[in-house]
Amino acid sequence: MSSSPNRLVATVFGAVYLLVGLLGFAVTGGVGFISNEGGLLLGIFEVNPLHNIAHLLIGGALLVAGLANARAAKGVNTTVGAVYLLLGIVGFFLMGPANILALNVPDHFLHLGSAVVLLGVGLGTERSIPRTSAV
Numbered sequence: 001m002s003s004s005p006n007r008l009v010a011t012v013f014g015a016v017y018l019l020v021g022l023l024g025f026a027v028t029g030g031v032g033f034i035s036n037e038g039g040l041l042l043g044i045f046e047v048n049p050l051h052n053i054a055h056l057l058i059g060g061a062l063l064v065a066g067l068a069n070a071r072a073a074k075g076v077n078t079t080v081g082a083v084y085l086l087l088g089i090v091g092f093f094l095m096g097p098a099n100i101l102a103l104n105v106p107d108h109f110l111h112l113g114s115a116v117v118l119l120g121v122g123l124g125t126e127r128s129i130p131r132t133s134a135v
Contacts, residue, residue: 005125006073007066009117013077014063021055028052045110048102071129074122081118088112 024047027039041047047055058080065076088111091103 004070004073005121006070006077006129009121010062010066010073010077012066013080013114013118014059014061014066017055017059017062019059021052021059024052024055025049044106046102046104046107051101051103054101070126074126074129077118078122081115081120081122084111085115085119088115 020041024039024041027041028047028049029039039047061076062073062080065072087103088108091108091111092105094103
């Protein structure tokens with residue numbers, strides 16, 4: 001892997017989100033697919049099977065892009081960062097049946113933190129590489 005900040009961040013975040021998705025299934029056991037009350041991962045982050053699948057998909061996209069090339073990593077970092085920024089903000093207003101991912105306040109702050117890192121690297125580094133991705 002080159003010394004690309006985008007590739008490094010995408011690869012690390014991808015591996016972490018894949019691990020979080022797998023650990024989430026150990027907590028939820030795959031039941032209550034879209035329940036707005038799931039299990040607690042690490043005793044603080046609420047998850048349900050749909051939330052776990054989202055982590056696996058996002059982790060997979062980040063990992064594949066990070067292992068591919070800097071352009072793909074930059075595009076995926078920026079896209080996932082933007083989605084996490086939106087989710088982090090909107091999450092504070094999702095309650096009851098609309099909360100199909102079983103998000104809680106620690107999740108919102110984690111999503112906002114991930115957004116800052118992913119967007120910061122995606123938009124702030126390797127400016128000569130366009131954000132368009134061939135993923």
